Amino acid sequence: MVISASKNALARRGLLFILSSPSGAGKSTIARMLLEADEDLCLSVSVTTRPPRPGEIDGEHYHFIDEPSFHRMVDNDELMEWARVFGHFYGTPKAAVKQGLREGRDFLFDIDWQGTQQLYQRSEGDVVRVFILPPSLEELHRRLRSRNTDSEDVISGRMARAQDEISHWDGYDFVVINDDVDSCFTKVCEILHSERMRRARQTGLIDYVRKLMHPDV
Template sequence: MVDTVIQAPLARRGLLFILSSPSGAGKSTIARMLLEQDGHIALSVSVTTRPPRPGEVDGQHYHFIDESEFHRLVEENALLEWAKVFGHYYGTPKAQVKQGLREGQDFLFDIDWQGTQQLYQRAEGDVVRVFILPPSLEELHRRLRSRNTDSEEVIAGRMARAQDEISHWDGYDFVVINDNVDNCFEKVRQILNSERMRRARQTGLIDYVRDLMNAPAP
């Protein structure tokens, strides 16, 4: 009987996996599905100045802070990226993310194109950018109304912003059309798994290959 040697997973640097889309195109749904089905990726918990929504937990969904605290973090260069969206500030704390990347932790970001640009400028090699498009503007409007969470005025504002957000699609590495949430999720998951296998991210690969090359032939 031949013994089978099981190779332990190679050491790997983590990645910053960005999902962006116009509001209502499905990025939050896809993000939730990834978090539920993939134990190796964690949501990057942003700081924000907006008030908590029903059901949101401080420290789990966001770190809720006031504007003076937010501006202090900006001045101290403690944020990887930040932006003002619909009158409120959002940003990504730097220290926790940098430590996690070194330890092989993947982080999921649900941010807009402005935050994506900033993050890419500061952590280019660690960033994977995915933009999710709706199948049509009509379908996007229908999805926003079906939420039953926003007024008609807010929905109109989101629709007005949507086309501007869509115009930045070419600043992303991958673009996926969300005409079916399960199909869209599968494509996004394939992108994530492929990016994890990039040679540059497999930090344990050099030693592994060196050992193979120096091992005596059986």
């Protein structure tokens, strides 16, 4: 079922909804489910220097650029956050996100803890941080192998990095264990809905309450 905002919803400022997890713990699956279910949520499209994977479309999944172009964006302060992951650079373009927040749009970020820290430092009040944990390291290893896309050396590297990423769990507002994808998805939806309702984000509340208290003014 598609989730959409009420026609009578008050004006509000948008939010930056971050999903992080070790590779294989399910954040990309949950992100895809959120985007399919919630028409008021849009994916923040990152720039990256890594080559496209089969099926990835430039401008839809990532903006694929070369390293000199990426470093120019860093030097010109055009990125909200950036990091080097597995030898490639990733970053979030700033201009479109800033404008969207003012217009009340919500952005979904599928990024690691380094990017999360940077976003939080720049836009603390707009950020909601959700970390997804696997049910066990054994299950995480099984999921990585079942992809059939990486060599054993790459999988070993991802497992080592996973334990480092898990150590940053306490830098997030919410932590959800993904032992069942549907249950995990439901919990993440509940977090998103409640964060949209925060008083500080509902910029239309002041005028709305003023009219209730002084209907003849």
